Amino acid sequence: MENFRFNAYTEILFGTGQIEHLSRSLEPYGKNVLLTYGGGSIKKNGIYDKVMELLKDFNVIELDKIEPNPRIESVRKGVKLCKENKIDVILAVGGGSTIDCSKVIAAGNYYEGDPWDIVVNPSLIGEVLPIVTVLTLAATGSEMNKNAVISNMETNEKLGTASTKMIPQTSILNPEYMFTLPAIQTAAGTADIMSHILENYFQKTKGAYVQDKISEGLLQTCIKYCPIAINEPTNYEARANLMWASSLALNGLCGCGKSGSWTCHPIEHELSAYYDITHGVGLAIVTPRWMRYILSDDTVDKFVEYALNVWHLPLSEDKFALANLAIDKTEEFFKSCGIPSTLTELGIDRSKFDLMAEKAVKFGGLQNAYVSLTPEDVKNILIDCL
Amino acid sequence: MENFRFNAYTEILFGTGQIEHLSRSLEPYGKNVLLTYGGGSIKKNGIYDKVMELLKDFNVIELDKIEPNPRIESVRKGVKLCKENKIDVILAVGGGSTIDCSKVIAAGNYYEGDPWDIVVNPSLIGEVLPIVTVLTLAATGSEMNKNAVISNMETNEKLGTASTKMIPQTSILNPEYMFTLPAIQTAAGTADIMSHILENYFQKTKGAYVQDKISEGLLQTCIKYCPIAINEPTNYEARANLMWASSLALNGLCGCGKSGSWTCHPIEHELSAYYDITHGVGLAIVTPRWMRYILSDDTVDKFVEYALNVWHLPLSEDKFALANLAIDKTEEFFKSCGIPSTLTELGIDRSKFDLMAEKAVKFGGLQNAYVSLTPEDVKNILIDCL
Numbered sequence: 166m167e168n169f170r171f172n173a174y175t176e177i178l179f180g181t182g183q184i185e186h187l188s189r190s191l192e193p194y195g196k197n198v199l200l201t202y203g204g205g206s207i208k209k210n211g212i213y214d215k216v217m218e219l220l221k222d223f224n225v226i227e228l229d230k231i232e233p234n235p236r237i238e239s240v241r242k243g244v245k246l247c248k249e250n251k252i253d254v255i256l257a258v259g260g261g262s263t264i265d266c267s268k269v270i271a272a273g274n275y276y277e278g279d280p281w282d283i284v285v286n287p288s289l290i291g292e293v294l295p296i297v298t299v300l301t302l303a304a305t306g307s308e309m310n311k312n313a314v315i316s317n318m319e320t321n322e323k324l325g326t327a328s329t330k331m332i333p334q335t336s337i338l339n340p341e342y343m344f345t346l347p348a349i350q351t352a353a354g355t356a357d358i359m360s361h362i363l364e365n366y367f368q369k370t371k372g373a374y375v376q377d378k379i380s381e382g383l384l385q386t387c388i389k390y391c392p393i394a395i396n397e398p399t400n401y402e403a404r405a406n407l408m409w410a411s412s413l414a415l416n417g418l419c420g421c422g423k424s425g426s427w428t429c430h431p432i433e434h435e436l437s438a439y440y441d442i443t444h445g446v447g448l449a450i451v452t453p454r455w456m457r458y459i460l461s462d463d464t465v466d467k468f469v470e471y472a473l474n475v476w477h478l479p480l481s482e483d484k485f486a487l488a489n490l491a492i493d494k495t496e497e498f499f500k501s502c503g504i505p506s507t508l509t510e511l512g513i514d515r516s517k518f519d520l521m522a523e524k525a526v527k528f529g530g531l532q533n534a535y536v537s538l539t540p541e542d543v544k545n546i547l548i549d550c551l
Numbered sequence: 552m553e554n555f556r557f558n559a560y561t562e563i564l565f566g567t568g569q570i571e572h573l574s575r576s577l578e579p580y581g582k583n584v585l586l587t588y589g590g591g592s593i594k595k596n597g598i599y600d601k602v603m604e605l606l607k608d609f610n611v612i613e614l615d616k617i618e619p620n621p622r623i624e625s626v627r628k629g630v631k632l633c634k635e636n637k638i639d640v641i642l643a644v645g646g647g648s649t650i651d652c653s654k655v656i657a658a659g660n661y662y663e664g665d666p667w668d669i670v671v672n673p674s675l676i677g678e679v680l681p682i683v684t685v686l687t688l689a690a691t692g693s694e695m696n697k698n699a700v701i702s703n704m705e706t707n708e709k710l711g712t713a714s715t716k717m718i719p720q721t722s723i724l725n726p727e728y729m730f731t732l733p734a735i736q737t738a739a740g741t742a743d744i745m746s747h748i749l750e751n752y753f754q755k756t757k758g759a760y761v762q763d764k765i766s767e768g769l770l771q772t773c774i775k776y777c778p779i780a781i782n783e784p785t786n787y788e789a790r791a792n793l794m795w796a797s798s799l800a801l802n803g804l805c806g807c808g809k810s811g812s813w814t815c816h817p818i819e820h821e822l823s824a825y826y827d828i829t830h831g832v833g834l835a836i837v838t839p840r841w842m843r844y845i846l847s848d849d850t851v852d853k854f855v856e857y858a859l860n861v862w863h864l865p866l867s868e869d870k871f872a873l874a875n876l877a878i879d880k881t882e883e884f885f886k887s888c889g890i891p892s893t894l895t896e897l898g899i900d901r902s903k904f905d906l907m908a909e910k911a912v913k914f915g916g917l918q919n920a921y922v923s924l925t926p927e928d929v930k931n932i933l934i935d936c937l
Contacts, residue, residue: 166791168566173559179808180554372788374775375795378768386761402758405552409761409808418804422565422795 166373166422173416175309176335179409181401183337184212184299187219187256190335194295195253199246201228201267203259207301210345216258216299226250228270231259234316234323234437234444235266240280243270247294257298257333260354261305264298265313268331271296284315284326293330301342303408304354304445306361306415308336316438323438324528325430338412340404348395352502353445355391355407358414359384360448364427365420367467367535373422380419381474386410388475391502428536429455431529432543435521440513449504450511453496454549459536460488468492508550518547552759552808559802561695562721565795567787569723570598570685573605573642576721580681581639585632587614587653589645593687596731602644602685612636614656617645620702620709620823620830621652626666629656633680643684643719646740647691650684651699654717657682670701670712679716687728689794690740690831692747692801694722702824709824710914711816724798726790734781738888739831741777741793744800745770746834750813751806753853753921759808766805767860772796774861777888814922815841817915818929821907826899835890836897839882840935845922846874854878894936904933 178186191198198220207213217225228243246252247270257267271294273280283289300308307313311332316323343351366380386406393403413419432455433447460468468488472478476494481487500506508514522543525531531538538546564572577584584606593599603611614629632638633656643653657680659666669675686694693699697718702709729737752766772792779789799805818841819833846854854874858864862880867873886892894900908929911917917924924932 166566166788166795168569169563171563171565172561174562175558176560177555177557179557180552183554372791374788374792375769375772375799378771379765379799382764382768383761385764389760402552402760405758405808406760409552413761413765413804418799422791 167370167424169421171417171421172329173309173332173418175333177309177338177412178335179338180405181339181341183339184215184219187216187297187299187337188222190297190337191220191223191254191256196223197251197253198223198225199228199243199250199252199255199270200225201231201243201255201257201259201263201270203229203231203233203263205229206345207258210342212258212299212301212342216256224250226252231263231266233262234441235262237281237284237315237317239266240269240273240315243267244273244280247274252294254295254297257296258301260300260302261307264296264307264333265305265315267296268307268313269315269326272328272331281317284324287326287328290326290328290330293328296331296333298333298336299342300336300338300408302346302350302354303343303404303411304357306358306411308333308338309412309416312415314434318441321438323434336412338408340401340408343394343404343408344399346398348503351394351398352391352499352504353443353449354411355387355445355502356449356499356504357445358407358411359387360429360452361415362419363452364430365423366471367464368423368425369535370423370425376419376422377470379413383410383414383419384475388498395502425535426530426533428529428531428534428538431525431531432546434528435525436508436513439517439521440511442511442513446504446511449499450506450508450550451546453492453499454546456492456495457489458542458546458549460485460492461536464536508547515548515551518544522547553756553810555807557803557807558715559695559718561719563695563724563798564721565724567725567727569725570601570605573602573683573685573723574608576683576723577606577609577640577642582609583637583639584609584611585614585629585636585638585641585656586611587617587629587641587643587645587649587656589615589617589619589649591615592731593644596728598644598685598687598728602642610636612638617649617652619648620827621648623667623670623701623703625652626655626659626701629653630659630666633660638680640681640683643682644687646686646688647693650682650693650719651691651701653682654693654699655701655712658714658717667703670710673712673714676712676714676716679714682717682719684719684722685728686722686724686794688732688736688740689729689790689797690743692744692797694719694724695798695802698801700820704827707824709820722798724794726787726794729780729790729794730785732784734889737780737784738777738885738890739829739835740797741773741831741888742835742885742890743831744793744797745773746815746838747801748805749838750816751809752857753850754809754811755921756809756811762805762808763856765799769796769800769805770861774884781888811921812916812919814915814917814920814924817911817917818932820915821911822894822899825903825907826897828897828899832890832897835885836892836894836936837932839878839885840932842878842881843875844928844932844935846871846878847922850922894933901934901937904930908933
């Protein structure tokens, strides 16, 4: 286990009715609230009306239409609104896209230049406005961590930035808010959660046993409850376990004490940057291909652990057979949840693979991943995804 | 899963050399530091000298000799020192006893009456001085939670109190600080960690799957690494995993979304209150007897889960046989770690069992435990421990 700093300071208010604490959560910061949200699903399911009712004593400025892959243009708009209206606190109501966008707005409020600078270079982040979130989708874990991913479609860049100051102060997690979620979003969100865990599970660091056991537990949670949530959208237990798993998958618990670059996320970020596909869908397509590509004498023992402890496959003498079976299970699982299983289905061809592979290695630092990858390797993995 | 509030805001600095960040961790609060510690082991192993060197620019007042079951007299002494010296921050260097005592001192600093009041009645806790800890024993989880347990030997009371304001701001966890720990303390500390997990694992709430999976992972960590740490006291990996497990076992991760009173802790608190025994030793003796006592048609399925997922016992048709085997394993594990397995070995007889059983039920709220217990039940469990 390596040295680490862990600081997931977000206050989580979990469960039905917790929204009633909203105004109390905002009050310490001031009366001027920037309310951020996405395409308007919160207007259909009643969350918007409930929030506005609870905020009747606040001055609420709205930023809506934040994109599923949130764009720097939305950040710029948000920063402008913050500065013009002397915003005290940002209330993000939505999934990871809305929260990520809000984080960079919150940091951008105190940055004099163009906010794209602080996406490219997180060390430029200084003060950050406090952020409160109301989560409506279990996926990114953004509700309890320091990360934000922003896209710049002009330059075809989708980059991550981070600052402990961007960790939300309070996040309200009501599993009922996911009852109306389309099956594909439940599935893609779960694929995202699982990818966050797997990116940390498969790392070179040895002896981080606590982290691996928590990771295995959270993966089992996803595998158990995603199909239930798809078949019974209003199953509270399924939604609750997926929602809490999403926060814990990326608040540092699975990754602390380990090091190394992630692999599937940087590759997927290129897919989203060029084709604007759903992040979780991209991850579900790339992950099993990556697993198969890196399976070797060096990695097989970790895949055996994965097979036994996550998929509960019966112990076998043939380690590679067991590893491959676990990878099959992973692939079949995503498919069974209704996620497209090839890039071809999404209309993506190989025309930009060279460029994407180059950029994934460069921006993702893939030479420092669990298994070091060259642009050639990434291209091969992408071809396997067709 | 029930509604919950989760807020484990402590900044954890984990690993070798993290002590170098000590002064930076204290600085935001001020220059007047109350340094608290126990019997002086930190003077033998060099931690005291290191801390004093790092605090050369601070005004350090010391409170030493904090007891293994910290007493209200030490709290009173500490509060007096805080008030006399206008203390800004408390630095607790030690295990749970030192940290628990420091928490109540920190709260007592702002309380006008006798600090025993705020032990008996946590709602009287108002402001609390900031607390920074340097952990030297993996056991109580106090380094990352709101709880404190204080003994009053005059009244034979050992009671828990709690406030989110008493959560340490920063805790420095260096596994090397446990290299010099006697085997029995490693074992008793691990029994304490396991008990924290088991008290939450065995609860009536259904569907808290994430919490149960994390619990099973942390239990497996204890089972794997405690024997290694006993046999190889300087095994960093073993110490690191036990240390991190201790913090996560009682920071809310295992217990959030569940409800009900604990059982073994209230019973053990009576043993410590009357006989001043090591907390973890008492827990290791009581826990398997309690398990056997409450095993029934109502509880057997949970014990089967425990048998399969924690002890990896082979699936069997006979659920009760499997449950009993898991309880045997639990008992044998504590014994194999060198922990006394009967109260008789500790010189405890049945003379006070009636009184202790009454008090355990009353103060512990055992009617609301996983299996509701009467004083008669508790007495029977204690008799089984002889």
